[in-house]
Amino acid sequence: MVVFFIILFSLLMLFVRKDNVTYIILILLTFITFFTQFLVGRTFEYKSYKTIFNVSFICINIYLIIKPWSYANILRVEDLNVNFFVFFKKILYKFLFINLFLNLLILILVLIFLPDISAFKAESAYLNLYDQIPYFANIFRYAYTTQSLGYLAIPIFYYYLGNLEKKEALYAFLFSSSSLLSGFAFYSRAQIFTYTLLFIIYFFLIKKSLPKFIQVKVLKLIRYSSVCIVILFLFITYIRFSAMDYYGDRIPQDSIVKDPIIYSLFDYASQSYSNGLYQLEVYNDEKSLNGEQFFRDVYQVLNFFGILNWDAKDSQDHIDRAYNYDGGAFNGYTAPLVFNFGYITTLLISLIYFISIKLRIKNKKVKSLKSMYFLILMLVIPIVSIFYTGYALLLFPIVFLVFSRFMFAIKRLI
Known part of the structure; x- marks a missing residue:
């Protein structure tokens, strides 16, 4: 596993440019995630030809979702379709306003009724609120399904900032933070990690398109806000795992890190490679989920409107059985794709991702704001690959983006 990862890391490093910080951060994320597993005593027992195949397959897929970002060299972002921008922003802001309100409401209710973070996460205690609070189930499910929609406001924030429209930029930032608020809710x-890193990495992606003094101010904003978010992140970690006395018993004897709280952070960051490889080693046709894990939100919506007869508990049981009741762990980018779609389709998905990103950014120094909506959503995939696949998170934003373009085309025809 180490040999194959060194090859992966070396190949990615061949294309590093000093001015492409986005690409460098994505490589560092992969590097840190892989090597932190040795600090917490993670071991892997399988040694076979299948293991060699699975390790190489994981590395190939990781390469395909990181490498295309090496071509990025965006010097200017332009709004080439003002009418669509106004139309899209108007609809997006309405949804994000609702999301801000609902996420704040959920956060307040959770803090009142479920202040114990460990109970919320480990015991799914929030399900009890479905019966205690009218319509809470529908609100919770909607907010969870649409939690990534705020990402689409990040390009708008930077676009306004580049044009020195500070008031509009502030509005866009506020609405984009609905995704950050959902992480706390x-x-x-x-989710907190994803929003924060996405906001930072996107800045470096379009940094050259911003005036110099704006770049300096944004870097200061990133530093100060990152410190605050990290403190809150650590606070949640401390509250959650300090209440789990049994968690210390999980620490392997050969783990270098012994403190339960610190161990939880390293364990959190290092699961994907070893877990993903283990799951691929035990994978067979009987464990195939046929997309169940990825389309849960779609099935849930269709079931809500009576279009499809689907049961959430049966679906979760199906997923749990496939992963030997360890589906809650982080299994990385590759394993969940294989479990849902098989090896060949997984490779095709990664290839399509590679080609689509490469075609959109290679030798494209000037980008339209419209195209940046797609790019920021796709940037989520390599960021969250250290945890899971991420495509399911983007289903609603992508549908929203496609639907907005369709409605705009209909409006123009009318």
């Missing part, structure tokens, strides 16, 4: 460290 759901006690989701992964």
Whole structure:
């Protein structure tokens, strides 16, 4: 596993440019995630030809979702379709305003009724609120399904900032933070991490398109806000795992890190490679989920409107059985794709991702704001690959983006 990862890391490093910080951060994320597993005593027992195949398959897929970002060299972002921008922003802001309100409401209710983070996460205690608070189930499910929609406001924030429209930029930032607020509402460290890193990495992606003094101010904003978010992140971690006395018993004897709280952070960051490889080693046709894990939100919506007969508990049981009741762990980018779509389709998905990103950014120094909506959503994939696949998170934003373009085309025809 180490040999194959060194090859992966070396190949990615061949294309590093000093001015492409986005690409460098994505490589560092992969590097840190892989090597932190040795600090917490993670071991892997399988040694076979299948293991060699699975390790190489994981590395190939990781390469395909990181490498295309090496071509990025965006010097200017332009709004080439003002009418669509006004139309899209108007609809997006309405949804994000609702999301801000609902996420704040959920956060307040959770803090009142479920202040114990460990109970919320480990015991799914939030399900009890479905019966205690009218319509809470629908509100919770909607907010969870749309939690990534705020990402689409990040390009708008930087676009206005580049044009020195500070008031409009502030509005865009506020609406984009609905995705960050959802992380706190759901006690989701992964969501907090994803929004923060996405906001930072996107800045470096379009940094050259911003005036110099704006770049300096944004870097200061990133530093100060990152410190605050890290403190809150650590606070959630401390509250959650300090209440889990049994967690210390999980620490392997050969783990270098012994403190339960610190161990939880390293364990959190290092699961994907070893877990993903283990799951691929035990994978067979009987474990195939046929997309169940990825389309849960779609099935849930269709079931809500009576279009499809689907049961959430049966679906979760199906997923749990496939992963030997360890589906809650982080299994990385590759394993969940294989479990849902098989090896060949997984490779095709990664290839399509590679080609689509490469075609959109290679030798494209000037980008339209419209195209940046797609790019920021796709940037989520390599960021969250250290935890899971991420495509399911983007289903609603992508549908929203496609639907907005369709409605705009209909409006123009009318």
